[in-house]
Amino acid sequence: GAGVSQSPRYKVAKRGQDVALRCDPISGHVSLFWYQQALGQGPEFLTYFQNEAQLDKSGLPSDRFFAERPEGSVSTLKIQRTQQEDSAVYLCASSSLAGGASGELFFGEGSRLTVL
Amino acid sequence: KQEVTQIPAALSVPEGENLVLNCSFTDSAIYNLQWFRQDPGKGLTSLLLIQSSQREQTSGRLNASLDKSSGRSTLYIAASQPGDSATYLCAVPRGGSQGNLIFGKGTKLSVKP
Numbered sequence: 001g002a003g004v005s006q007s008p009r010y011k012v013a014k015r016g017q018d019v020a021l022r023c024d025p026i027s028g029h030v031s032l033f034w035y036q037q038a039l040g041q042g043p044e045f046l047t048y049f050q051n052e053a054q055l056d057k058s059g060l061p062s063d064r065f066f067a068e069r070p071e072g073s074v075s076t077l078k079i080q081r082t083q084q085e086d087s088a089v090y091l092c093a094s095s096s097l098a099g100g101a102s103g104e105l106f107f108g109e110g111s112r113l114t115v116l
Numbered sequence: 117k118q119e120v121t122q123i124p125a126a127l128s129v130p131e132g133e134n135l136v137l138n139c140s141f142t143d144s145a146i147y148n149l150q151w152f153r154q155d156p157g158k159g160l161t162s163l164l165l166i167q168s169s170q171r172e173q174t175s176g177r178l179n180a181s182l183d184k185s186s187g188r189s190t191l192y193i194a195a196s197q198p199g200d201s202a203t204y205l206c207a208v209p210r211g212g213s214q215g216n217l218i219f220g221k222g223t224k225l226s227v228k229p
Contacts (some may be wrong), residue, residue: 004159033215042120042205042219043160056216091159099213107159 004108025094139206
C-alpha cells in the first residue's frame with residue numbers, strides 16, 4: 001500500500017479481555033516498530049522487527065504484551081488480560097532501512113485502545 | 117539515561133507570527149535529532165532530521181537547529197499559518213538503533229486566524 005495501515009483504528013475492551021492490533025507496513029520495508037502513546041505523552045518504544053526477527057523487545061511493559069511478524073510483513077501486537085493502564089494509542093512505523101537508519105520512519109495513524 | 121524535554125507544552129499565536137519551539141536532551145551523545153508533527157488522531161510525520169555533525173536543517177518555512185554541547189534544539193516556524201496547528205515532537209535515537217526513538221511530550225501549537 002501507499003502507507004502504513006493499522007487496524008482497528010479504535011478498540012474498546014473490557015478489563016481482562018485479550019486484544020490484537022494489526023500493522024501493515026509499506027511493502028518491502030524490512031524494519032517495523034511498535035510504539036505506545038498515552039494521552040498527552042510522547043510515543044514510547046515497545047519493540048522492533050527486522051524482517052521476521054524480533055531484535056528488540058525491551059520496551060514491552062509486561063509479559064502480557066506479545067508481538068509477532070511471522071512472514072516479515074504484517075505484524076500483530078497482542079495484549080492479554082488488558083488492564084486500564086493499557087489504554088493508549090498504539091503506533092506502528094516501518095522503514096526500508098535496517099534499524100530505521102538515518103531516521104527514515106513512516107508512521108501509521110495508530111490504533112486507539114480504551115480499556116473499561 | 118537520556119531524557120527529552122519540550123517547552124512550552126502548549127503555545128497559541130496569531131497567524132503570521134514567527135515562533136520557536138524548544139527541545140532539550142540530557143545526553144549529548146546523539147546520532148541525530150528529529151522533529152515530527154502530529155495532527156489530532158493521526159500518526160507522526162517527520163519534518164526535519166539533523167545529523168549530529170550538522171548545526172541546522174531547513175525545509176520551507178521550517179528551520180531546525182542543533183547544539184549538542186548544550187543539549188538543545190529549536191524548531192523555528194516563520195510566518196505561521198492556521199494549517200501549522202498541530203503537536204510538534206522532537207526525538208533522539210536510543211543508543212545505536214536509530215528507529216528506537218526517545219520522544220519529548222510535545223508542544224501543542226495553535227495558530228489563530
